[in-house]
Amino acid sequence: MKQWKRVLLSLTISAGLLASAVPAMAAPQGTAVKVDNQAVKYTAGAPIVEKGTTLVPLRTTLDALDAKLASTTDDSITAIVNGKTITLKSKLVRINGVTYAPIRIVGDAAGYEVRWDKATRTVLLVSKGGATETAQTGGRGFMWEVQNNGNTVYLVGSMHIADKSFYPLRPEFEEAFAEADYLGVEIDLSKAADEEQQKLVLSLGSYQDGTTLKDHVSSETYSKLGDILKKKGLEPNALDAFKPWVVETTLASLKSTAVGLEASSGVDLYFIQKAIERKIPVIELESYQSQLGMFNDFSKELQEKTLRSTIDNFDVLDNTVNQMAEMWKTGNDKQLLELTNTFSTDEEYNKAMLVDRNIGMADKIDGYLKTGKGEEYFIVVGAAHYLGDHGIVKLLEDKGYKVERK
Template identity: 60%
Template sequence: MKPWKNMLLSLTVSVGLFASSVPALAATPAASAPDTSIQVNGKAIDYSHGEAIVKKGTTLVPVRLTVEALGGKLQDVKNGTVRIVVNGKTVTLKEKAQLIGGVSFIPVRSLAETAGYDVRWDRQTHTVLLVSKATGEAARGFLWEVKNGPTTVYLVGSMHIADDSFYPLRDEFEKAFAEADYLGVEIDVSKAADEAQQKMVLEMGSYTDGTTLKDHISAQTYKELGELLKANGLKADAFDQFKPWVVETTIGSLQTSEAGYEAEAGIDLHFIQQAVKNKIPVLELETYESQLGMFNGLSDELQERNLKAAIEGFDTVVDSTDEMAEMWKSGDEKALLEMTTAIAADPEYYKALLVDRNVGMADKIDGYLKSGKAEEYFIVVGAAHYLGNEGVLKLLEDKGYTISRK
């Protein structure tokens, strides 16, 4: 069964925010996986030295041989900074190289995406597949339009973590945003690093009664968590002060961030940054406190179930996020609906994560539509909020609005 719960967080709440409030933890390399192979457009790279290795879930490859296999050229490596030549242009990689056995290694995703390749994973053959990106084809994503008299609302389904392959967005997104008088988001994630927000996470997500995580989850779950943390270079008790919902969201971010998916590249933050630059008012449909409160209000039993799911699905988080990214970029409503409705199997989680929040969002959007003014609103919330019988689109249709996909 796919780890739907962990995947859906990237479509429903800004989970990347929690990691910024959890103390940094020193990590050491995990064991390598020498059987990982790399293919470029279906052809395996024959490394004469320095085979691909895996550390903490990240596949590292020899820089020179890999960039040449991708049709590029290594310019130089100085103090870990890698410069390559792609299509006649010199580009500096964001990731630093590591010197292993006298060979410079770099995360394969960083190198491949810079060279213009999509990165996929074949779990059965333990192979990283690098596939040339189609040129000139922008991601479809999710965009709908609702009108009421002189007022127009554009509804965008966001993926809260993303990478450079999501951009540039289709012209329809940028044109609609260019005409917007207001940007609406779940919460303004650009404020996530504020001291007050970090304090709120620590106050709500930490135990203050003298107990620790070990006292609130089963011995088996605590053991499995400790083993996972140690396998990834952390201390087994690294998260003892935090409640299960904080631990769950944080360990998920360990994998996705190393795979290149970051909140900084999320669709909502992309438009927030543009709104600030263009001095467009940013409206929040929810509050930071309400999102944290939703997690903090989950029953102890559900928090442990979610934590167990995160532990069990840890090794497949990147694969699942890759799958979700492809779903978003292709604009596949069927796949989105499948992901969304799958969570209904857990009634408490479904109600808290989607149903209750969808009602609040739909009511806010209804209010914008009833302004009676010739204004345009550009609303960006997690894609999972829109579809299904209890989704935002259906709730707006029940209020009498006609919605068209763009």
């Protein structure tokens, strides 16, 4: 299998880069809300996204859902839906005199399925049972279960980039998460836009010594990159400030976005948003520093080789993105293992991307299983971390645990 396929597979492994390291190419659009395809008109305030959660003006949204607001406290909402009084547990936010609440909690409680249309940046509230497609699941995905001394850990393989066709997830995912005491992820993507993280990206991913990308890659690589950027309507020197590993990720992101897959719809961010709404702790198995530092520490030769592979195969990357999406939806272990094994063609790349990180994550999961507190952990990391001789499943089995595919 060609080396360049590792580039897109890495997007299913390293969440941090896709969400925070890729330079912004355009100003973000506002967020809209539709109820059964009817746009909600907000006259006081507008929907906002805060730390990965979409907040909406409460009263206007309830009116659009044919629900009436009865009362509110600092952390709950009482509303009347279809003649029934319901209480929603959610922290409310006051902005310029307008009360805001998480759209997912409000929509779920009112009997709507909540979806995200990344192309139009629209939250879609669809009446449950109102369309046949709502009864179908987006895919099988990857999930394993491990138990020890009263503790349960669910291991979920994420696609960090996805679209609405991945949802709704099959019931086993939602049921396991509903009972979880903790959500574990590689890094908390809801913090990606924080000033601290952005400073870290710039300090590690851009040149600080007065040089530019042109000074660090061959003239042929730089010229071919310029051709691609021009075709995308950008200046050929648009990425000059950034190191090869950031440029490579940017190109892969352009391709994944072109076929409709984005980090905003990724499986890990989906559960991070739900954890924030449920107010359960989000624990990080890694950190922004460790993920970005790993890429930054790649040798100069490896950085250019990987960038060049992406450039040379740019026109066919979208096919591989779609293949990976299908792999996730069908839960095809064989295909996942084949893709994971492509990392082994380069010792430096494989050791950093998989071997060392898998050991660290497996050790943390081992610790969760040994607390003896009767707790449940829902762990969501890139799917390619689980299988193979150096995968998390094998590492846990080597520690004596029984790992069951769900």
